[in-house]
């Protein structure tokens with residue numbers, strides 16, 4: 001049986017639910033969607049042929065599609081959109097939804113489902129995707145009536161984008177996609193304004209700042225959209241500033257006030273500063289356990305001012321002296337305005353201690369993963385994007401890259417999703433075709449989504465530069481086994497079975513370079529970056545290197561191991 005081609009109504013208005021979906025997305029400014037078709041979403045894909053202005057990127061796995069949508073959203077701050085069919089297509093989105101929820105990424109996921117008459121019968125490719133994704137979405141819907149579709153989409157997009165952003169899933173049964181549609185598209189809902197910060201609390205925070213001898217500013221992912229304001233705040237009050245893994249780039253790394261990243265693999269300066277501070281002002285962060293270390297030992301001398309849009313985050317982990325519910329940028333502007341005119345206050349004793357801590361920590365002075373990652377990321381320009389996968393290479397990149405601007409650092413922070421880095425870079429590369437999007441991935445994680453090499457080829461994407469740091473191991477797990485399981489290396493060796501990464505790239509039409517020492521790497525990086533198009537660089541490194549500094553799980557930040565106990569270390573900041 002063949003289907004007639006989709007026909008819009010003579011007025012150009014949507015004729016069925018599927019067409020209403022695309023009309024609505026277009027009306028909301030959606031230009032690019034990432035997806036993968038299947039039986040239960042065929043009417044939507046059929047209707048797509050009527051919308052030449054919407055670009056659909058066919059991934060090779062739904063996880064690739066959703067991480068690409070995340071990369072798009074993380075780099076631009078705009079909504080990412082992905083599509084999948086019912087059952088296995090929809091369940092393949094689950095990891096990406098959880099990832100986006102943890103890292104507050106505005107995302108819309110559209111899934112097809114079996115016709116309503118079959119729902120609940122274990123029909124072919126039926127999955128209760130709203131049930132499955134309830135805990136990993138900000139909200140989700142099953143559309144029961146095509147007439148509701150535009151209103152649901154407008155609401156879903158508002159929820160995804162407003163307040164603390166997050167993923168929203170809209171599940172559309174096949175019969176609803178096919179149902180005649182007679183209504184109109186709902187225009188975008190205005191985003192509700194952020195809650196007005198309580199002026200008395202802002203004044204109280206300014207008072208704490210005036211009295212602080214050892215203040216620290218901590219910025220999280222919520223500050224990515226407020227880089228100018230938080231930078232002005234830090235400079236107005238002369239605040240030593242720490243950016244979490246999610247906050248990297250919200251404050252320029254070149255500023256002498258920057259102390260680096262806190263937490264498990266944070267800098268000595270950041271972790272010591274937190275441990276000795278008498279005041280911490282935290283903006284747009286959630287005091288994740290990887291940031292705090294043992295909570296009872298976190299910032300034992302500090303009063304904590306916590307600014308967040310999400311009231312549920314305030315006081316959730318660390319006792320908060322002064323909670324302020326509000327937008328990071330707005331509160332930063334108000335607080336900066338309360339600093340005295342003229343030069344920021346100086347705190348010579350505190351500055352001297354910070355200066356000493358900055359000289360501590362560091363990486364081995366010989367060839368290894370740290371040196372390799374340093375060589376690679378030091379080639380990034382101020383506007384370039386760096387996307388990482390998860391593991392040792394990720395922490396090294398976070399320690400060693402120097403971001404001057406927000407939204408140039410894409411990493412799976414909260415969920416720690418291996419397989420994230422490469423497809424996220426594809427999404428960013430499509431959003432910003434003029435910008436180099438570098439991926440630093442491990443030999444393990446790259447293989448979780450390496451099939452997306454085909455997506456680069458299919459769409460002629462020229463600005464993704466993939467670096468696989470090949471240590472032949474699931475390095476981060478190996479490091480924990482080494483330190484905490486008496487070197488019982490259990491199921492972490494990949495070296496006997498890794499592919500030839502250059503041949504793998506070649507199979508998809510991408511050129512590749514390989515290096516296994518510093519001098520060759522320098523040349524290989526130049527050729528890899530100079531190549532006019534996407535390309536792969538494999539860096540072969542010895543496997544015995546660990547990532548330090550390190551706060552062992554369960555330890556306080558002040559108990560950090562500053563350097564690898566077994567390796568000589570070069571001086572200089574971590």
Ligand SMILES: Cc1ncc(C[n+]2csc(CCOP(=O)(O)OP(=O)(O)O)c2C)c(N)n1
Nearest residue numbers: 391392393416418442443444445474475476
């Ligand atoms: C999907 C997923 N599975 C398992 C893990 C646990 N895990 C964290 S880091 C890591 C090792 C990563 O190895 P590789 O990609 O080679 O990076 P390396 O640490 O060697 O730099 C593993 C298995 C994870 N984070 N995500």
Ligand SMILES: [Mg+2]
Nearest residue numbers: 442443473475
């Ligand atoms: Mg590895």
